[in-house]
Amino acid sequence: MLYYVIDLLEQAYHPPGFGLIRFITFRAAAAALTALVISFWLGPMVIKILKQRQIGEAAKLEAPKTHLTKAGTPTMGGLIVLASVLAPTLLWGNIGNMYIVLIIFVTAALGAVGFMDDFLKVVKKKPKGLIGKYKIVGQVVVGLVVGSIIYFCPHWIDPDLWKIHSSTTVPFFKHREFDFGYLYIPMVIFVITATSNAVNLTDGLDGLAIGTVGIVALTLAVMSYVSGHAFLSDYLTIPFIRGNGELAVYCGALVGASLGFLWFNSYPAQVFMGDTGSLALGGAIGAICVLIKKELLLPTLGGVFLAEAISVIVQRAYFKYTKKKYGEGRRIFKMAPLHHHFEMLGWPEPKIVARFYVVAILMMILSLVTFKVR
Numbered sequence: 001m002l003y004y005v006i007d008l009l010e011q012a013y014h015p016p017g018f019g020l021i022r023f024i025t026f027r028a029a030a031a032a033l034t035a036l037v038i039s040f041w042l043g044p045m046v047i048k049i050l051k052q053r054q055i056g057e058a059a060k061l062e063a064p065k066t067h068l069t070k071a072g073t074p075t076m077g078g079l080i081v082l083a084s085v086l087a088p089t090l091l092w093g094n095i096g097n098m099y100i101v102l103i104i105f106v107t108a109a110l111g112a113v114g115f116m117d118d119f120l121k122v123v124k125k126k127p128k129g130l131i132g133k134y135k136i137v138g139q140v141v142v143g144l145v146v147g148s149i150i151y152f153c154p155h156w157i158d159p160d161l162w163k164i165h166s167s168t169t170v171p172f173f174k175h176r177e178f179d180f181g182y183l184y185i186p187m188v189i190f191v192i193t194a195t196s197n198a199v200n201l202t203d204g205l206d207g208l209a210i211g212t213v214g215i216v217a218l219t220l221a222v223m224s225y226v227s228g229h230a231f232l233s234d235y236l237t238i239p240f241i242r243g244n245g246e247l248a249v250y251c252g253a254l255v256g257a258s259l260g261f262l263w264f265n266s267y268p269a270q271v272f273m274g275d276t277g278s279l280a281l282g283g284a285i286g287a288i289c290v291l292i293k294k295e296l297l298l299p300t301l302g303g304v305f306l307a308e309a310i311s312v313i314v315q316r317a318y319f320k321y322t323k324k325k326y327g328e329g330r331r332i333f334k335m336a337p338l339h340h341h342f343e344m345l346g347w348p349e350p351k352i353v354a355r356f357y358v359v360a361i362l363m364m365i366l367s368l369v370t371f372k373v374r
Helices: 002-013 018-022 024-052 065-070 078-092 098-123 132-152 181-202 208-227 230-235 244-265 274-291 295-301 303-326 338-344 349-369
Strands: 167-169 177-179
Touching: 018 024, 024 078, 024 208, 024 244, 078 098, 078 244, 078 274, 098 132, 098 244, 098 274, 132 181, 132 274, 167 295, 181 208, 181 274, 181 295, 181 303, 208 230, 208 244, 208 274, 208 295, 208 349, 244 274, 274 295, 295 303, 295 349, 303 338, 303 349, 338 349
Parallel strands: none
Antiparallel strands: 167 177
16 A cells, blocks of 8 residues: 555656666565564564463373463464564565465455464363364355465466466476466465465474574565566566566565564564464465465475475374274374474474474575576
């Protein structure tokens, strides 16, 4: 909204410096700074309210025993993150841009699903929170809406999008695209659901999920900007998607919000973001990859999230298999998700988080390298 106000003032009165509002790079940086300020301002107030209302994390018996000390730490801090992401996006983003509309929808909708889960767990004291199948239904509906709009109504987003509406770019290959055809909508549903749950699984150590999300968001900001820039996209031989660069503003806000929340969530955490934040941020990452046509790059870009999710899937599958075959369940990892395995090996929590950050940064570099190595 601020984008329109400043743009109108610039056109009417031509005040010096107001023309910067037209530059995506300026607005992305402004969104990041605004998100950071909102996080620092809102964080202490939300934490205080959560403490007063005794909205704290319940003891997780399935986690390592060292996590018992975390019981009672305020949760639902994802509200801080969501406010810090959505407010700057609305202020600095072009809300007439359908890419911005879609990513706001994904963030808000999955944030609502996560909020309902947290509310039932910590306020209504229902141990399982929102039943798993209802969570999946919410994620599937969000993916269905996004996929259907892109597939059936690409002209709503960009008149030229119909040419590649069901396609995606293939990493490391020039002028190579893969068309999902009729499977496009199921693919979008899978990507958004999978990334949403993967980030949720990663959110098990202080600062781990939010810090990794910030690293991924920074990478996506660069990718979004390049995809929406005619000259740079042509130079890097990737499809030019008109209006796509506006997503860099959202990604900038996400980077600022991640840094701001990390201030309170780093070890020892003052607040946890809960499913309110993790489901929303994970789904947003998946949705951005869909919108910029980089779905096949997601395993590299979100390598940490992928490893965490696979560790849980493999652990459960192997446990069920060995229980059926030998009469007792056996494990590959000492505990899943993967970060708990390293905890059980005796690694200090800050050390695990720091090393996962290193891996995430390496994945970021590799993902950006794929733009040139083609």
